Amino acid sequence: xxxxxxxxxxxxxxxxxxxxxxxxxxxxxxxxxxxxxxxxxxxxxxxxxxxxxxxxxxxxxxxxxxxxxxxxxxxxxxxxxxxxxxxxxxxxxxxxxxxxxxxxxxxxxxxxxxxxxxxxxxxxxxxxxxxxxxxxxxxxxxxxxxxxxxxxxxxxxxxxxxxxxxxxxxxxxxxxxxxxxxxxxxxxxxxxxxxxxxxxxxxxxxxxxxxxxxxxxxxxxxxxxxxxxxxxxxxxxxxxxxxxxxxxxxxxxxxxxxxxxxxxxxxxxxxxxxxxxxxxxxxxxxxxxxxxxxxxxxxxxxxxxxxxxxxxxxxxxxx
Amino acid sequence: xxxxxxxxxxxxxxxxxxxxxxxxxxxxxxxxxxxxxxxxxxxxxxxxxxxxxxxxxxxxxxxxxxxxxxxxxxxxxxxxxxxxxxxxxxxxxxxxxxxxxxxxxxxxxxxxxxxxxxxxxxxxxxxxxxxxxxxxxxxxxxxxxxxxxxxxxxxxxxxxxxxxxxxxxxxxxxxxxxxxxxxxxxxxxxxxxxxxxxxxxxxxxxxxxxxxxxxxxxxxxxxxxxxxxxxxxxxxxxxxxxxxxxxxxxxxxxxxxx
Numbered sequence: 001x002x003x004x005x006x007x008x009x010x011x012x013x014x015x016x017x018x019x020x021x022x023x024x025x026x027x028x029x030x031x032x033x034x035x036x037x038x039x040x041x042x043x044x045x046x047x048x049x050x051x052x053x054x055x056x057x058x059x060x061x062x063x064x065x066x067x068x069x070x071x072x073x074x075x076x077x078x079x080x081x082x083x084x085x086x087x088x089x090x091x092x093x094x095x096x097x098x099x100x101x102x103x104x105x106x107x108x109x110x111x112x113x114x115x116x117x118x119x120x121x122x123x124x125x126x127x128x129x130x131x132x133x134x135x136x137x138x139x140x141x142x143x144x145x146x147x148x149x150x151x152x153x154x155x156x157x158x159x160x161x162x163x164x165x166x167x168x169x170x171x172x173x174x175x176x177x178x179x180x181x182x183x184x185x186x187x188x189x190x191x192x193x194x195x196x197x198x199x200x201x202x203x204x205x206x207x208x209x210x211x212x213x214x215x216x217x218x219x220x221x222x223x224x225x226x227x228x229x230x231x232x233x234x235x236x237x238x239x240x241x242x243x244x245x246x247x248x249x250x251x252x253x254x255x256x257x258x259x260x261x262x263x264x265x266x267x268x269x270x271x272x273x274x275x276x277x278x279x280x281x282x283x284x285x286x287x288x289x290x291x292x293x294x295x296x297x298x299x300x301x302x303x304x305x306x307x308x309x310x311x312x313x314x315x316x317x318x319x
Numbered sequence: 320x321x322x323x324x325x326x327x328x329x330x331x332x333x334x335x336x337x338x339x340x341x342x343x344x345x346x347x348x349x350x351x352x353x354x355x356x357x358x359x360x361x362x363x364x365x366x367x368x369x370x371x372x373x374x375x376x377x378x379x380x381x382x383x384x385x386x387x388x389x390x391x392x393x394x395x396x397x398x399x400x401x402x403x404x405x406x407x408x409x410x411x412x413x414x415x416x417x418x419x420x421x422x423x424x425x426x427x428x429x430x431x432x433x434x435x436x437x438x439x440x441x442x443x444x445x446x447x448x449x450x451x452x453x454x455x456x457x458x459x460x461x462x463x464x465x466x467x468x469x470x471x472x473x474x475x476x477x478x479x480x481x482x483x484x485x486x487x488x489x490x491x492x493x494x495x496x497x498x499x500x501x502x503x504x505x506x507x508x509x510x511x512x513x514x515x516x517x518x519x520x521x522x523x524x525x526x527x528x529x530x531x532x533x534x535x536x537x538x539x540x541x542x543x544x545x546x547x548x549x550x551x552x553x554x555x556x557x558x559x560x561x562x563x564x565x566x567x568x569x570x571x572x573x574x575x576x577x
Binding site: 015062063087091098109110111154155 | 322325329332333336337399400401403404405406407408409410411573575576
């Protein structure tokens with residue numbers, strides 16, 4: 001079995017605060033996990049959960065208070081490791097006096113590619129992220145979505161084995177998100193390892209082999225997206241259409257949310273067939289039946305609530 | 320191209336594109352006005368006036384650039400987070416720092432050289448000919464550049480661990496204190512307690528000695544500047560910059576980015 005691409009062991013980060021920096025706030029606590037070679041791993045969590053802190057630690061932008069991590073078998077303090085890693089920062093911002101082509105050329109120079117190779121790579125990357133016609137425009141004129149694409153281009157410019165993306169879909173329109181998803185899938189097909197953070201459930205479900213969920217600086221679970229998020233399926237949603245005169249005598253219609261002649265009702269899984277029979281009997285037209293899963297928000301909220309309950313329990317026992 | 324020179328070249332490119340070199344227009348206008356005015360007055364001190372005014376302007380404009388751009392070299396990159404993508408590449412923090420220093424020094428060199436050309440043109444317009452003593456003006460310009468290198472190194476050091484405003488205050492404060500290093504060493508012992516005099520003596524060796532770089536009077540009067548002083552100032556600036564940059568790199572290497 002190939003060694004893990006990313007190995008994180010007991011990674012902890014405390015931020016000092018207060019006038020003399022004597023107090024400490026723990027933003028990441030004993031994170032231990034692995035990202036296997038060639039997999040797409042989603043790092044899920046609400047804002048402030050510790051996703052970006054973990055990624056910054058991996059990239060050497062901040063330093064751990066305890067624990068360590070390795071990427072491709074090398075410690076994160078080894079700068080040469082960065083030859084094989086691509087990184088997209090959250091809400092990336094680049095030198096706005098440069099054009100996209102100049103920026104990519106600037107970054108390519110750090111890898112000592114030849115001038116011909118640099119030119120070829122820059123053009124290839126601009127095309128890959130859909131910016132081939134905007135390559136000669138200064139970045140100060142770029143939209144947020146275009147900057148995100150440039151960020152993605154610079155992250156994969158040097159054909160890295162491991163690509164780490166911090167909120168890559170953030171700020172993108174649906175088309176842009178689709179393109180980023182396609183690029184991530186292409187990276188996977190090319191055998192690269194991708195770790196990306198997100199709080200968008202659908203992205204994680206669509207792309208990830210595995211996800212890790214982090215809340216309050218602590219890892220709450222690692223596994224396939226369906227295992228981690230899908231376990232919270234609760235009930236069914238029926239969308240149906242029925243004439244107003246028939247709806248008057250229909251108990252389900254009274255419970256439903258109405259939009260014109262259309263009704264949307266939420267029933268327990270066990271009561272589904274009875275509800276469908278009732279609708280058929282009333283002459284309703286059933287448009288769709290969907291299994292309800294907890295939204296990511298609900299999922300996070302339940303974890304956050306548990307986290308707070310635990311914190312207050314510790315506080316009470318401490319008192 | 321080394322990673323340091325890649326960063327340095329980009330820093331220079333940033334200065335050019337941010338129109339930093341537009342200050343040359345102001346300098347050119349100042350020199351033209353001075354040449355016309357001095358020509359009108361014609362008191363036999365045209366050379367002194369032009370050289371003193373020109374060197375003062377070169378020094379002041381350079382200092383403003385060194386302090387205000389210097390403190391932003393790293394802090395601006397941290398604030399805007401442009402640094403993240405750079406440090407994700409195989410670039411060591413000290414290489415980035417040295418590149419930023421080199422880039423601003425290159426900008427200041429180009430700027431100072433252009434202003435020196437302007438000064439010589441103005442001098443030629445006023446005196447109608449250049450003499451051997453004018454070489455001292457070139458040495459004075461070189462000393463200004465050495466001084467600016469020191470100021471940039473200090474600004475860079477402070478910007479690595481404090482806010483831009485405090486970095487400006489610290490750099491300016493050290494510059495002003497450094498102008499009085501000679502006075503600190505030569506203070507009369509009967510005017511203060513021996514302990515204080517000893518302290519000032521030590522402090523004078525710790526502070527950057529900017530007074531050594533001031534040869535404006537000699538240059539204005541066409542007096543030759545000893546080669547030994549040029550060598551001494553070059554070695555001093557190189558050593559002091561080296562130490563300051565070493566400390567800056569050590570501080571920056573431990574710094575958690577936002």
